[in-house]
Amino acid sequence: MTAHLTITQAGPALSLQDQGRAGYRAQGLTVGGAADRTALFEGAALLGQPATHAVIEMAGSGGSFTSDTDIRIALTGAEMAAKIDGEPLVWGASHRLPAGAKLTIGGARNGSYGYLHVGGGFATPLVMGSRGSHLAGGIGTVLHSGDALPVGPDAAQDVAMTLPKPDRFGGGKIRLVESMQTASFDAETIERFTATSFRRDARANRMGVRMDHDGAGFATGAQLSIVSEVVVPGDIQISGDGAPYVLMYECQTTGGYPRIGSVLPCDLPRVAQAQTGVALTFEFVGMEEAVNLQTRYLAALKSLPSQVTPLVRDPASIRDLLSYQMISGVISAAADPFEQES
């Protein structure tokens, strides 16, 4: 029998997400997928399964859920108050959700996007190679109260596992590289841009995050005459009112607004997770440093399964932590974490 997770009460912005559907940019569709890619890998490590499984993304707040069979869950991303039948759950950990028990997840306390993962992943039909809703592109919808999502077969059993607490919810310094239109901004504008402290605006969604600041807007001399060019997630677009938007995975594929630079993929989860009002600054790095930072990030994602520890034990008290076999080898440490399953 296929297990189902039923959403008994849906928060306003729940959607099914995975690593998105690549390969359709030429047809006008960007990759889409989870706003915080790192969370996909954390949930996968906690449950001992591939990071390609679909998960529920919860923007701002969660909802309540019940399963018709015993399943495993993991909670990652922005910390939210979570309970099973009134018993508080540790965030950033895996748990058993018994059949019929009520899982409730509240509002985000320290970030924007929380994630609910299930053992085996959600087994909804693939649409063009992905289960993710691309809300801007018109694929799928937000999830509603009463939706019953099929859960795939779960190959592992471990629960009550956790990871070191992630630190990507407080904004801070976001690194970017020069991109194709950076040179159309003059040096003074670039300097002022990198010296400015921005605040994450309330205007933010899966397409982009607006940055608010004091003082004059930013512009290029060629602002209105730039021919439309390709847009990629991470691009910082300067819109007509002079405010920067960091474009996210559900952005458009082309655009005529100039882009001052492009956020490194490894820093994009911190942009996605910054709460409204949180301070962010932008710093240009050279290509070589960008490559090093991104390579280090990918290596860290690969090593996540080796950092999973039992929830009840304080990892600081274990002397030779690395000698422990914490989980069975569902994920190879040598595998490419971005490789899609077919």
Next chain:
Amino acid sequence: MSDWPKIRTVGLSGVLVTFAGEMSEPANRAALAFRAAVDGADWPEVSETSTSLVSTFLEVDLASTSPQDVTERLEELLKSRDWFAAALPAGRTLWQVPTLYGTELAPQLEEAAEVAGVDPDQAIAEISASRVRVLTIGFAPGQPYMGELSDTWNIPRQQGLTKSVPSGALVIAIRQLIVFTNAAPTGWRHIGQTAFRTFRPDAEMPFTLAPGDELTFPAISRAEYEAILAKDTSGLGGATREVLT
């Protein structure tokens, strides 16, 4: 020495080859032909390619592939022929899309005509007789940017944004037409309404159009439009197609 074509990196996401600083037919054909050649070369580090109006984008993970290597290969390919003289892609389609001009379903026909300096009937006669080409697909899934119309239609975008035009809306600005994929805000003027769906995610071929396809938008009456809505289940809105050779 011309500044074009230009090769530039796009963040860590890839490399862009731009053929001109503004829209032109030869630069658009160059971008389409160059993309076809890159696809044909089948370089393993290129995960996908796309074109916008006058450029070709190669998605390459620049964290694992050196931009210099890609650039050198692209320079070789650029030198191999005159891309501005390239032919249009093979296997193109001509679409005739029935269009209701004006009425409350497309309320900016009169305004667009006035800006262009023609009367509304003349506007309908001209646009419905124009044959345009898909210059690029972008912004939304399957959404075509089509051109170029005669210089009469070199009208600017409006100052403000229209809050939302519906799916299937035919809009006009800067000698180009767009059929909207999804309801969206726009600065272009809404002159016609079609039942033509450019993106059908559940269909076997989800994207109706490809760059290089050509379209006409013959005028139909309100009654004919309603009849199409009532009987069409394909999502093509009564459009007919033929293969262009």
